[in-house]
Amino acid sequence: MDNRLLHKFRDPKLVQTKLRQIKKLITRPWTIMEICGGQTHAIKKFGLEQLLPSEIEFIHGPGCPVCVTSLELVDKAIQIASMPNVIFTSYGDMLRVPGSRGDLFSVKANGGDVRVVYSPLDSLKIAKENPQREVVFFAIGFETTAPANAMCVLQAKAMGIENFSLLVSHVCVPPAMRAILASPSNRVQGFLAAGHVCTVMGYWEYVPIAQEFRIPIVVTGFEPLDILDGVYRVVQQLETGKYEVENAYSRLVTYEGNRAAQEVIRNVFEVCDRKWRGIGIIPKSGWKLRDEYSKFDAEKRFDTQAIETQESPICIAGLVLQGLKKPYECSAFGTLCTPQNPLGATMVSSEGACAAYYLYARNLETPERKHV
Amino acid sequence: MSEEQQAFDFLGAYCPIPLSHSEQIIIGHGSGGRLTHELIQRIFKTHFANPLLEQGDDGVVLPVMNPDHFEIVVSTDSHVVSPIFFPGGDIGKLAVCGTVNDVAVMGAKPLYLTAAFILEEGLQVEVLEYIVSSMAKTAREAGVSIVAGDTKVVERGKGDGIFIITSGVGIRPKSLQVSGRNAQIGDRIILSGALGEHGVAVLQARGNLGFTSDIQSDVAPLNHLIASALEAGKGSQQNAIHTMRDVTRGGLATTLNEIAAQSNVGVLIEEAAIPVNETVNSVCEMLGFDPLYMANEGKCLFFVDPKRVDQVLEAIRAHEYGRQAAVIGEVVADPIQKVLLKTIMGSTRLVDMLSGEMLPRIC
Known part of the structure; x- marks a missing residue:
């Protein structure tokens, strides 16, 4: 096995170059949703939010299957x-x-x-x-x-x-993106589309969404440089008033x-x-x-009884999944709700936004940064 | 044998001699009777041979060593690895190294081990003998004697082939202050080698990951390496090494968090400085694991006075198990009881303890 390819996408020098490009480009605050929990995990694991200009705010999308x-x-x-x-x-x-x-x-x-x-x-x-x-x-x-x-x-x-x-x-993914964009409380201005999903599905499905909602969508990978390139391209479109679908993960993703x-x-x-x-x-x-x-x-093979479902009354996972709240805005975050004792699913999987915040950024900066 | 011959001739009119069961463990091997004694004689005493074990009483009598200068360190550990054989080692080697290393990181010279065996009915005696000889070999390397033991047998299905519980006794100079509570702000942190080899070797041996690699478990007795490090750290007053701990289950992340909590300090490590071999890295990338959380069985952390860290590092690197040793970070005042990692990107993030089992990614 060879990791050289991977190292390239984590090269600190290339990362710095990309960061400079984004800083040069950006003139005002933008809110970007990364769809996939794997991207949320990488953003937290590599501390990318700290490195990016404070104008960029990430909203963490619902792309965590668990x-x-x-x-x-x-x-x-x-x-x-x-x-x-x-x-x-x-x-x-x-x-x-x-x-x-x-x-x-x-x-x-x-x-x-x-x-x-x-x-x-x-x-x-x-x-x-x-x-x-x-x-x-x-x-x-x-x-x-x-x-x-x-x-x-x-x-x-x-x-x-x-x-x-x-x-x-x-x-x-596409119906969920539509649901988020159609919501009256939506704040998302640009999407990093989930690279692995697009490996299978291509990105033809996203073209009508970009046009209908006038929102840039960039197919993005999972390594630090992939994510920064995705951000760069979204910001470039936002700053120039474009709303297209772009592929920043072309080493794996094709249109079809x-x-x-x-x-x-x-x-x-x-x-x-x-x-x-x-x-x-x-x-x-x-x-x-x-x-x-x-x-x-x-579901057809086994006779299951309908049981009355009961969510934790405290958990705000739904709001986190829609990007309306940050994990640390939950009263149970890190206290009543931890990966050992999760109240909601977003605290379970490594792709869940709450777990990523808990693992990599708990108590470090809450709230993370003041946004402009 | 002649009786057996006779029995063949006069079928129905004899008292059959029970089978010797010399090839497979049966419940009777744990009864404390003849079968147990035969097993002890044939397997354990043969391989562990030493005068103290020969005492043959309910307990072993150990000589007292200069109580004015030394204190006694005792540690115990249960070993339940599945599978019992994996690339680079087996449960026997693991059972000796685990306890030897626990005693050694206390700053003590390990001298004696005891070993309790829980065997599952049906275990091949040949397998047991291989494991016992592996223990003996590792004990010889570490310079410790196995001086007492016990054997029990559980019904088939109620064990995992073999469980081994070892306890270790060592002595350390009274003047030595090495403890998990003793890490001091400014201390440099040395890691004795690359992370994750044991974890990957065992995962691979379980055979359900669908790949093979050349990775070997790092399981090794570290007492000689630790002795050289302590020797290099000797000073007119305190040893330059304040804290040592072997990095085992839960990985580096968990061990550092333990020490940060115990010593009431912060820890800052540099991602770029942490040795991880390419294969381990690749396996972790593929499965969504983090080498910081992978298990090790032959790695140790040293928290060392910054003024003397070079000598200690040199001594560790001179040892065969410490060739890849590196300074990976330092003890800081803030944030207290937390471990931070400076990423290769230049950002900083929290490194938490492992919570529950590590689970591979879904997609």
């Missing part, structure tokens, strides 16, 4: 995972997400068979090896994780694996995206309305399994 998975689905996951013949498989982060009562870790501690996997294909393998058991995979995530999940369903069908199903919670992956997604999933945790139902913002694959749908 954070936006609805409480109802987490509760369903907990119910299914507690069933006697079930092996419930999930990405590790989901195990810590609080449901209305307990989390998947507590199901495991109480004797449930809950296993962390690194890929849905591992889950399929478990299903093949345990034909007497029901194996469920918690299929969360944005467009990035969808191709692998879809591929899994196709493979299960091809191999005749009957004891495998997905608990689907797929969400899509990965056609084969999109095809696999389309074959297996169809668009549906989806409830986002902390935000509510966004029309046509998710994917569900198509009817011909309904036997792989865990």
Whole structure:
């Protein structure tokens, strides 16, 4: 393995050059939303806000799959995972997400068979090896994780694996961007679009959004130099009154995206309305399994009781996810709510805005900086 | 054997001799009876051979060493690694190094270890013998004797092959003031080598990451390296080394936070100065892990008087386990009880303790 490429995108000299370019360009305050939690994490981890001119304010977007998975689905996951013949498989982060009562870790501690996997294909393998058991995979995530999940369903069908199903919670970025922009309280003036999502989907979907809402959108990567270049291009458009879609992550992203992956997604999933945790139902913002694959749908396969969901009354994760509040503006931040004892999902995943603030900037600068 | 032969001839009219079970651990090996004794004789005493172990009583009698000048340091540690073999080591080597290092970072010379084994029914005796010989080899390298032990067997499914609990006894000069409470503002912080090798080696050995690399666990006894460092730090009054701690689970980030809290000081480290090897870096990048949180089993932190840091660093680097040692930061007054990292970009951020398990990224 070779890290030289990576080092280049963290080169302090190049970073300084880019920072100077941004400083030279900027004449007034701008508010930019980075869509993806991975970008939020990088901004905090590399301390980019400290280096950028104070005119730039980041609002942290909803792009954290763990954070936006609805409480109802987490509760369903907990119910299914507690069933006697079930092996419930999930990405590790989901195990810590609080449901209305307990989390998947507590199901495991109480004797449930809950296993962390690194890929849905591992889950399929478990299903093949345990034909007497029901194996469920918690299929969360944005467009990035969808191709692998879809591929899994196709493979299960091809191999005749009957004891495998997905608990689907797929969400899509463009409808969420529209929802944010259409909100009367919106403050976002420019977007850093999520590089990994665009690797799969391309960026054709964003062109109508940029035009309709007259807002610059720059497809951006995750390394410090990627993010600074994204900021530079957004500021350049804002300062010159443009609103276009630009690609600052061209080493991985093309306009069309990965056609084969999109095809696999389309074959297996169809668009549906989806409830986002902390935000509510966004029309046509998710994917569900198509009817011909309904036997792989865990929601149909298992009889789950509707339980009354209950969010923490203190948690303001929804406002954080919409960019209306900063994590440190929550009364529970860092006291009642910590990564060890999260009240909301944004404190769980490393991609969650609250966790990123807690890990990298807690008590250092609260409020972070005075904005002009 | 002749009886067995006879039994074959007169089937049905004999009292069968129980199987010797010399190849696989069964519940009886933990009964305290003949099987236990045979196992101790054949495996443990053979490999750990030393006069103190030969005493064979319920406890071992140790000589007292000059109580006017030395005090006794005791430490204990349980070892439950899965899998029990990994690139660069095994649970036996780990069980010796873990405790030897804990005693050594207290500033003591480790002398004796005890070892308790919890074996799972069904464990191959051959595997046990390999682990025990690995312990013996590592103990020889560290210059410690294993002087007492215990064996229990749990039913199949109630253990993970083998658990080893070791306790260590060492002595240190009464004049030496080394403690996690003793880090002082201005102290330079030396890290004895590159981070994360044990963590990556074990992850890889678990086999569910879908990649292989040449990475080996760094598991090693550090007592000789620490002794050289202390020797280099000797002064007319206090030793230049104020605090030492081995960097194990939870990684560098957790260890530094522990010391910042214990000594009631702040810690500032430089990202660019922290040694991390390329492979570890790549694996961490791929999985979304941070080398600052990866486990180590052969790395130590030294908090050293700035005036004498060069001598101490030189002594550490002269040792085979300290070739990549580097000064990674210093102790500061503010912010108290926190660890800050100066990034290669020039920004500063908080470094928190590891909370819960490290989990790989989703996308």
